Amino acid sequence: MIEKAKVETCFLLPAGSGCQACIDRLQERIASHEGIEVTHIDAAGDSPRLCVHYDPEHIGHDRVQAIMAEEGARLETQYHHETWAIAGMDCADCARTLESGVSRLDGVQWAAASFAGGTLALEYDAGRVDRAAIAARIRSLGYDVAEAERPQLSFQVEGLDCADCALNLEEALRNLPGVAQVSVDFALARARITPSGDAGIEAAAQRVAREMGYALLSQAGGEAAVGGRRAWVRQHRRELSTLVSGLLILLALGLHLVHLPEPAAAAYIAAIVAGGFTVARAGWASLRSAHSLDMNALMSIAAIGSVFVGEWAEGAVAIFLFSLGNMLEGYTMDRARNAIRGLMDLSPRRATLLHGDREEQVPVEELRAGDRILVKPAERIPMDGLVLAGESAVNQAPITGESLPAEKQPGSEVFAGTVNGQGALTLRVSRRSSDSTIARIIRMVEEAQAQKAPSQRFVDRFARVYTPAVIAIALAVALLPPLTGWLAGAGEFGSLLPQWIYRALVLLVIACPCALVISTPVTIVSAIARAARAGVLIKGGSHLEALGKLRVIAFDKTGTLTAGKPHVVSVRCLDHDGATPWRECSACLRTLATAAAVERRSEHPIAQAVVEEAAALGLVEGEQAAVSVEAMVGRGVRGQVNGHAVTVGAHTLLHEGHPELADGPLCSAVHAAQADGQTAMVVTDDCCGVLGAISVADTLRPGVTGVMQALEKVGIERTVMLTGDNEATARAIAESAGVADVRAGLLPEQKVAAIEALLAQYGAVAMVGDGVNDAPALARATVGIAMGAAGTDTALETADVALMADDLSRLPFAVRLSRRARSIILQNVVLALGIKAVFLALAVAGLATMWMAVFADMGASLLVTLNGMRLLRHK
DSSP, X not given: OOOOOOOOOOOOOEEEETOHHHHHHHHHHHHTSTTEEEEEEEOOSSSOEEEEXXXXXXXXXXXXXXXXXXXXXXHHHHEEEEEEEEXXXXXXXXXXXXXXXXXXXXXXXXXXXXXXXXXXXXXXXXXXXXXXHHHHHHHHTTOEEEOOOOOOEEEEEETOOOHHHHHHHHHHHHTSTXXXXXXXXXXXXXXXXXXXXXXXXXXXXXXHHHHTTOEEEETTSGGGGOOHHHHHHXXXXXXXXXXXXXXXXXXXXXXXXXXXXXXXXXXXXHXXXXXXXXXXXXXXXXXXXXXXXXXXXXXXXXXXXXXXXXXXHHHHHHHHHHHXXXXXXXXXXXXXXXXXXXXXXXXXSEEEEEETTEEEEEEGGGOOTTOXXXXXXXXXXXXXXXXXXXXXXXXXXXXXXXXXXXXXXXXXXEOXXXXXXXXXXXXXXXXXXXXXXXXXXXXXXXXXXXXXXXXXXXXXXXXXXXXXXXXXXXXXXXXXXXHHHHHTTXXXXXXXXXXXXXXXXXXXXXXXXXXXXXXXXXXXXXXXXXXXXXXXXEOOHHXXXXXXXXOEEEEEIIIIIBOSOOEEEEEEETTOOSSSOGGGOHHHHHHHHHHHHHHTTXXXXXXXXXXXXXXXXXXXXXXXXXXXXXXXXXXXXXXXXXXXXEEEEOTHHHHHHOGGGTTSHHHHHHHHHHHTTOEEEEEEETTTEEEEEEEEEOOBOTTHHHHHHHHHHTTOOEEEEEOSSOHHHHHHHHHHHTOXXXXXXXXXXXXXXXXXXXXXXXXXXXXXXXXXXXXXXXXXXXXXXXXXXXXXXXXXXHOSEEESSSOTTHHHHHHHHHHHHHHHHXXXXXXXXXXXXXXXXXXXXXXXXXXXXXXXXXXXXXXXXXXXXXXXXXX
C-alpha cells in the first residue's frame, strides 16, 4: 500500500513559482527518483506548494525533502531567468530582430524583447550558454546591454600566499551555484563575489575557501568576528605545520646518525604527514572544486610518490621547503599589500565635533556635510572641508605628494588624511567620510590593482596551458623510458620504473607556475602603491603599462603649462610716450578703469585679471559698472559706461574702425605684446575713439622647462601644445616652455582630431589637461592625465592618471616608474621561465633532486616578488 504524504519545503526556482516550464522540469526530475510516485502543484493558499506522493518502504520523508531541495537548487543553477536593459532598440522591428537573433542562440530557451520598455527578458541554460555569449550576440546584432548592477560581496582572503592558488580559488568560487561573477586579487588578498540572485552565498563561499586552506573574512563582519584560540590556530596553521615538520626532520636526522634507520624512516613519514596535511587538503579541494591541479596537488602527489619509491627523506625535505617557501612568500607579499593598506590608516577614525562652544569626540562616519569640526595642532585632518577659522601650514604629501606644507587660511580647502601644522583650524565638513578625497583614492587604487594589465592577462592564459602540458610531459617521462628500455631489452619494466617515476615527480614539482603568475601582479602592486605615495593616481595596470609606451605627450596651455591665472602686464594709452611707467600715466589709468567697468560683468579669467588690477590701483571705487553689456562672439565685449558705448576687444578693432592707426606705435605695441606671449585687448569709446590697449599674460608654471627636458631624457620623442589661444601667444609660451610642436586656435573637437592625428603617426599619445575642459581629448588619448585632481571630482573620475597636485614634475616620475615597471615585469618573466627551463632539463636528465626542485621553485617565486617590490623604493 502506498502512503500519500504532502511535503512542504522551501526550494528555489530561477523565476520563482511563476515559470511553468521550470515547475514542469522540477516535477519531472523529482519523479525520476525511485520510490516517488506522483508530484503535482497545490496552488491553494498564498503561495504554491509542491506535493509529492511516495512509497515509505523505498524512501523516507527526510530523503524526499532532501531530493526536492537538491533538485530545486540544481534547476536554479542551470536555468536562469533574467531581464536586461537594452540600448539602441529604437523601433518595434528592432525588437523582433533582437528577439529572433537571441532565441536562435544554442542554450537560450526563450527570449522576449519589449520595444516600449527597452528590455529583453530571457531564459537560458547556463550549462550550454553563458551571459557573456548572450551579450556578445546582442552586440553583434547592433545593440548594447545595460545590465542592472548587483551588490558585491567583498572578502579579505587569509592564507593566500600563492598566485596560482588565487586562480584556483577564483575558479572554485565561480563554480558555486548562485555566483554570477567572481574575482580573486592575489596582490591585495581580496575576493569579490557578485551573486546571480538573491540566494545567500556567503556561507558557501567561506566553506569552499576553508576547505582549500584559506579563510574569507567578510568586510561586513562575518567570519572576521570569530576569535579565540581556534581562530589563532587556523590563522597560523601553515606556520605550525611547517614548524612541526622541521622538528620531525631534525629528529629523523638524529635517529639516522645513531643508526636507527626504521625509526628515522617513520620520523620522515611523520614529517611528510605533518607538513603535507594542509597542502594535501588544499590540493584536493582545488581539484574537487576548481577541477584544477594546483601546486598543492602537485606537491602532494610528489610527496606520496617519494614514499612509494623509498625516498622518505627527499619527500620530507621537499614538503618542509615548500611550506617554508610559501610562508616566506606570504610574509613578503604582505609587505607589498601593506603599502596599499597603509593608505587606509591615514584618516583618523574619530573627530572633534563642535556644538557651539562644546566639543564632542565622534566617529567620522557620523559626520555630515556642514558640520563644524576642530583640528588641533599636529593632528591628522579627519575630513575634507573648508577652513572657517584659524591659520596653519598643512602637510598635504599623503594626497598630493607635495614636499612642502601648504599654507591654509579661512576659505582654503583641506583634505582628510593630511597633517595639520602648529595652528588650530576650525573646519566646515564638505563631504562624508566615504566620499572624501582619500577614500576615493583608496577605492581607485584598490580597483586599479584588481584590473589586470595586458601582460598579466597573457601570463595567466599561458600558465593555464603550461601546467597541464608539463603534467603530460611528467607522465611521459614516468612511463615511456621504462617501456622503451624494456622493449629494447635493457632491463625489466618494474626495475626501470622507480627511477623514472622519481624524475617525473621532480618534474611535477617544477611544473608549478607560481613564480610566473606572480611575476606581473607584484610589480604592478608596487608601482601603483609607489605612485600613490608620490601623489600620482594610476587607475590600473593597463594604464601603467601604457604610460611606459608613450612616445608623444600633448599639453593643454591654460592651467597646465601656465598657472591659469592671468594678470595685467601693461597698459598703453593712445598717446603714451613709451618712457613714462604706465601706472604713472593718468590716460593709461583711465583706459584701465574704463575697461574694468565693462569687464566687471564677465566671469572670464582675462576679464577678472583686468578688474583685479584696477581694484589693486584703487580705480574701481566709486566707478559704476557698465550697463547693457553684451558679448561680441570672437571680438570682445561692449557696454555703456557713463552714457558712452565702450568696447574691449581684439586688436582687429584697430584695423576695422581706425585704419589710420594700423601702422602707428599703438598697433606696433600690440603686435610686440602678442609676440611675447601676451593677450592684447584694445579699448575704444564711441565718443573719444581709441583709448588704448591692455596686455594680459598667463605666466608659465615654475619648472616647466625642466619638466620638458626631463621628459626628453625618459624617452618622450615629442611634446605638443594644443590650445584655443591665438598662434602668436601660443608660440611664445611654447618657446619659453620648451615645447616643440604648437597647434593653436583649436576648438574641443579639433583637439580630438589633433590627438587622432598624433595617434596615427606615433601610436601612443598622452594628453595632459584639467580633466574638465579637455575631457574629449583626454578620453581619446592613449592615456588621459589630469592636473591638480585633489578635490576635483571630475578629474578623479575621468582621467586614467591623476596628478593630485598642480605639479608637472610628477609626470617624468610617472613615465620613469612605468618604464621601470615594464622592464621589471620582463625581467621577472624571463627569470621565472629561465629557472623552470634549467631545472626541467636537469629533472629529465636525472640530475635534479626533489628538494632542489622545491628550492628552485620557491626561490624563483621569492626572487620575482622581491624584484617587483624594488619599485616601492623608486626615486
